[in-house]
Amino acid sequence: MSRRVGWIAAASTALAAGVAAPAAGTADAVAPAIAWHDCWAGWGTKCATVRVPLDYDNPRGATLLLDLVKMPATGPQPRIGTVFVNPGGPGVRATDFVDYASRHLGPTVTARYDVIGIDPRGVGQDSMMLCHNDNPEPTPAPPPFPVTWTQSAAVWRSAQWVRTGCKENPNPIVAHMSTADTARDMDLIRRALGEPRLNYYGASYGTYLGATYASMFPDRVRRMVLDGVVDPVAWATGATGEAATLPVTTRVRGAEGAYTGLVAALRECDRLGRRQCAFAGNAPGKWRQLLARAKAGGLQVNERRMTYPALVQSTLGMMYEDDYSLLAQSLQAIWVENFRRVDRVDPRLVQALDRASRRVDEQPYAAPSATRGPVTETVDAFHGVACADSRNPRERIDWWRAGQAQDKQYPWFGSLWTWRSATCGNWPIVTKEDTWVRPFGGRTSGPILVVGNTYDPATPIHGARAVVRRFDRARLLTYAGWGHTAIGNSCVTAAFDTFFASGVMPAPGAVCRMDGPLFSGG
Template identity: 35%
Template sequence: MDSRRLLRTSATALAAAGLILSGCTGGSDAAAPADPGTTRARAADRPSPAPEALKEFYGQKLAWRDCGTAGFQCATLRAPLDYAKPAGPEIRLAVSRVRASGPGTRIGSLLVNPGGPGGSAVDYLQGYAGVGYPEPVRARYDMVAVDPRGVARSEPVECLTGPEMDAYTQVDQTPDDQAETKALVASFQRFAEGCEKRTDEVLPHVSTVETARDMDILRAVLGDERLHYVGASYGTFLGATYAELFPGRVGRLVLDGAMDPSLSALDLNRDQTAGFETAFGAFAADCVARPDCPLGTGTPESAGEALKKFFRAADAAPVPTGESRLLGESLATTGVIAAMYDESAWPQLREALTRAIGGEGSALLALADSYYEREPDGSYTNLMFANAAVNCLDLPPAYQGPADAEKAVPSFEKASPVFGAGLAWAALNCTYWPAEATGRPHRITAEGAAPILVVGTTRDPATPYRWAESLADQLSSGTLLTYEGDGHTAYGRGSDCVDTAINTYLLEGTPPPAGKRCS
């Protein structure tokens, strides 16, 4: 595996983001009337004006244009590269929107973020949210997305070439001796050095706090007094950070697949490792009940042992894939974890494991490639680069060096007998980061914010359910909605109960009752 804390929406939603591409028509830039009881707050509750030093940014006008995807418009937002030096260099951020379709009074803009960090919000909007969110929500909101600084179209972080990234993803992440440990450390160092070389000026300024401040500029430029927002996975941390910085500007915030901002990098990585073990347990229970399960027809525990045996075999003798890249333990582990994000990928994983155990690894390699967003031509999107850049700024590193990682392996293996060792060593990546961390673990209360809806899935692999419980408890106005199910995030995944609760909150501002559970 690569950088830990890769938090994003399910594979289904991400796959959809690349499918709906065609010509696009323009539209008027004039804002539709707002509901005076929602976006337009009462005078006594109106947020404070923008700081004097940032008035140029808060007062800018977006030049909307056709952007090549039917029904969507695009624009460029300007923000300070360094908020401590607003008169210094600027950063330019890619924005897209689709106007409220009606009928009904327009509520305002609904900003969406799919997680990552490093996921393209613009791709998510144009490929999924802007056409796939419930029609009553799209009728009353302009659906809007901004690629966060350092991501996709917004001055992206770059680190390695395609061949360099291929080599990086194949490095053994369960070192058995000093030579393998040195090779793993060297791979993390080369990754960090590549990021510094290719993205020197932007690299120290892609933190979640800075992105949240960019979102407030966008809110103002769009003409909304309060931010309405749906953030999935890492997007929940971004939304909670916004609420912490601007509690008086919080509108309707949905935080789906929540992170816990109070945890250290080590605890986040270990908790997420346990989450993947929980998800694998659900997959394994389903698999062993089938006569063609490649991991046997015994128990979920015996299936885990069979998978570990396969990983060890792939470590000793990588599996051919029909191309120059071989399927070693690292890529095999990544392929399995990729399928944990969405239970609809379980049949694909069973087939891929059957073939890989039989000596043909191309299907499992394809799953790993989807996780890393490797393109057919061998290039990579900047997802993994931005993921590391944001994570390594947001929290101090989990370890000071490889000795710390080695000491942590037993606790990770306790959290996950199947994935623990590899994920313990993967958390070493930020140790060598060239930009010093600017964030620290802390509780977020967002005192004075309007009601915020936190959503947690009980068997979520990437954002364990207890993180949602913790965040809802921390937020002074947080309400927890529980989805008893599998997969990563809950909105739009087939539960009418979940979708109705979230839609009602977005359309009426009324969160579900405390303790509401859905299946």
């Protein structure tokens, strides 16, 4: 896989093995001084680098540097406070998300809040997590997910190559990369800013960071928005006994969201017709034809073979957006080339498919709006965080069985989502020292607005409903639409604006609709 060359993200074995009681908070840590300076001429953003404890169990010991970006409130009304933002990933730079978030969380946030992004541990240029493996990466590159038991060996070897480097030659940061440590960093910087409580917006995996913070520091929540929600219990451990047999990326039920979303989208495509959806005209049947030919090894795209895993992964990547027109155009062009034997696929569509495939491979739990092309330097931070946070099975057979079972229940996407976390099998236990596995939920000092999409292909609405059940002051806003996360929708933005202005949440049972049709042109 292209995401690794020699130095890879990983987990440290510099500390003794075993799991110690985690640091609960940040009370013993010294709040850092923050010296803001202009980031880039004309952008209006401010940058800073702060020093925080490497290990909150030893807050006066070794330190690391974290990068911050702030978009100051534009005024002229009095400033209300600060909103911390995280776009998910895990492993995406929050500093790249600040400008977008400040413009899409509503005019109140733009005018009356400073918006701050903190690059999580192991992600920013000053805290990059690295492990070295003296042996070359196995070749050829494995498929995105295995279709056969033999292929599963290649995927597992690639995952083992990462784990070996992580075990034998990591840098110290990856022993301290859990989401709980990032929550502690956020709390420490909140203190440094003089903010009595935290305002927060988190998308995708960023909702797990928010739920972790709210569970660790329930009395420090002011206003929190969780958008495109990961069920925190499913992410961390699953239900009793599940961690021994079900990988984390199976437990969060992404396969269910992707399967139900695509089936509904294909029906909608036929309902709208060819003027709006290029793939219309028995879209479900044509999709099955593409799958069958890909499985048989005969699917061609510009006279080059496209494998079944590549077709599925690219399709999923395009499903992250809230307009499926490009997906429909791409599938129709491939279908025409293979079943009508005329035309070649527009190279721009091929490039879009490739970008979508890399997007799922590199940052599967991130809001699409945060994507700025392939972010290869943060890719393995996904494993550094996700594997530290979660408990998982240990053997290849466990991933194979889970993927096969998911494929029967939610065809096409079951193995894709399951094998995304294969690297977490036998991940060094020392990285889990400070993870938060205590109960999630309870009563917070401020309200939590939870947004869930009915057809989210990565974090199905099940996660949003689970968070609402767990937190006493949480309320669900349903976004009746497709795509991953709801930020940018006009109705949702209006709800964000009211919430950050006054703390008032939408009425119980409130539903936002899409701004436009799912398919906007053939």
